[in-house]
Amino acid sequence: MAQFNYIARDKTGKKKSGTIKVNTRKEVSTKLRERGLRLLTLEEVPETALNKEIYIGNPVKxxxxxxxxxxxxxxxxxxxxxxxxxxxxxxxxxxxxxxxxxxxxxxxxxxxxxxxxxxxxxxxxxxxxxxxxxxxxxxxxxxxxxxxxxxxxxxKQHETKKKIQSAMAYPIVVAIIAFVVVIYLLTNVVPTFAAMFADFGGELPALTQFVLSVSDWMQEKWWMLIIIGIALGGLFAFLKKSKLTKYHFDYVILKIPIFGSLMRKAMLARMTRTLSSLFASSVPILQAISIVEKVVENEVAARVLRDSRSSLERGVSLTEPMKKHWIFPPLVTQMIAIGEQTGSLDAMLAKVADFYEMEVGTATDQIKSLIEPLMIVFLAAIVGTIVLSIMVPMFEIFNQVGN
Known part of the structure; x- marks a missing residue:
């Protein structure tokens, strides 16, 4: 919304001034009339860091x-x-x-x-x-x-995105819970037992000494976790956005076990669906590929698409550069080649998009069923390690007291 400073006159003739936020200038008079005011002067307030609406990511969901x-x-x-x-x-x-x-x-x-x-x-x-x-x-x-x-x-793109988010949500939530639980144990529970162990003396097991040292570090330098978190977040954003590193970042993402395959299928679904829609609307093929280069959101695929566009400009088939790259499976290149030969490229790409959208749905279900037990084991291992580091010296203390 735009912000305006106005001067108006009420029914008694008295001047009034103020600020109003509306979408357009025309709305100002309407809004003021509803308040019983007649507009005299109007001035738009320039956007500044204080009054500007700031959106992170895409402004529209x-x-x-x-x-x-x-x-x-x-x-x-x-x-x-x-x-x-x-x-x-x-x-x-x-x-x-x-x-x-x-x-x-x-x-x-x-x-x-x-x-x-x-x-x-x-x-x-x-x-x-x-x-x-x-x-x-x-x-x-x-x-x-x-x-x-x-x-x-x-x-279709929204449905695919939601499926990927649902697959990623569980491990992220469990990881956050594990982090919170570990922080709580190290800063509140472990220090209580540390004082007890100090009173009884004796040499502690190596595992216990390690956990106690981590607990001491957490209590004294907890603020470093915040700095590390911010630094990692900034590094992640830089690697993802920088032209120098984006290709390597996207390459690594596609090679990550389990999740890399999912991201690759989602990327292929987005690419083929977009191309199909553009071709069906009679958008010129070179222009369509240029659009998809940006829509695909993966620099590895975008480079291949740029090569495909150059290939078309030279009069060679669209699929020639794709056949040489591991990111495009034979199904994609063969269906595109058939579409080029039969003049039904939009229909063939739509079929490929349907296939990979279905594959994304199947893959997300498999990942959720696989990740759930793994994350439970992961959480149990971390918490169990901390508990074990406390229980082992406790048993030794009880044995000493019993003797």
């Missing part, structure tokens, strides 16, 4: 974007104009960033600007695929079909 696409398509099919549809959706959507963008798009639409150009001004909200498919829909006169295809595409 994928779920909200899918709902927007479905509703937009339905409204257009019902005969509602693009302008009226955008006005309705800007008022109904629950996503603040999307509402703000749609309000700005509505102003541009009222000035006669095509929807694709309006959306291109808000690239953080509307991805390149949306802009290109809308442009293709405008050119063919089938914008409602293009939006419906977009809705199906992002809905």
């Amino acid at each position: 994928l779920k909200d974007f899918v709902i927007y696409l479905r509703q937009f398509s339905t409204l257009l099919k019902a005969g509602v104009t693009i302008v009226d549809s955008t006005r309705i959706l800007s008022q109904q959507t629950e996503s603040k960033p999307l509402r703000k963008a749609l309000s700005a798009v509505l102003e541009d639409l009222n000035q006669g600007t095509p929807l694709s150009e309006c959306a291109a001004k808000h690239k953080r909200i509307f991805p390149p695929m949306f802009i290109n498919l809308v442009r293709a829909g405008e050119a063919s006169g089938a914008l409602d079909e293009a939006l419906e295809r977009l809705g199906e595409h992002f809905e």
Whole structure:
């Protein structure tokens, strides 16, 4: 939302000033009239670090974007104009960033600007695929079909993302619980027994000495854990985003046992689904591949796609660079080759996408069934080690007292 400073006059003629947050300038007069005020002057407040809305990651949730696409398509099919549809959706959507963008798009639409150009001004909200498919829909006169295809595409992507998140959620939650339990034992339970062991004297087992030393370190330098956590988080973000390291980071991710295979299948599902949607909407093949290079979110695959685009520009098959790389299995390259030969590339890619989306679902179920017992054993081993380090000298103390 934009912020405005206003000066207005009430019914008694008295001047009033204040600040108001709205989506557009036109809304200011409406809001003030509802308060019984008549606008005199209006000044927009520039965005600063203090009043700027900050979003981490994608501003619009994928779920909200899918709902927007479905509703937009339905409204257009019902005969509602693009302008009226955008006005309705800007008022109904629950996503603040999307509402703000749609309000700005509505102003541009009222000035006669095509929807694709309006959306291109808000690239953080509307991805390149949306802009290109809308442009293709405008050119063919089938914008409602293009939006419906977009809705199906992002809905599939949302489902795949949720499956991966569900597979990753369990080990992450268990790891956090294990970390909290270990911290509690080392900072609250172990120190109590440490004082007892000191009173009785004697040499402690090596395991107990190690646990006690870790406990002492935790009590004195616990703040270093925070620094280490922040440093690791920063390093992770740098490796993931930096152009120098992103390729190697993505390569390692795809090679991680168990989870690497899952990420690879998800990447292939996203890539083939996006290409299928773009080809079905008559987006030129070179432009479609350029879009997918960004959508695939994996530099290893993106490099191969760039090679494929260069291959096409030289008049060679799209699949030639893919066949030489381990990231693309024969199923993908063979289906693409058949699609090129038969002229049904969009249909073949859709079939590949369906296959890998189903594979992601199966793989997530297998990972959850495999990870659950492993994480339980992991948690039991850590806690058991700490408990054992306390119990062993306790038994020795009891034996000494008994004798």
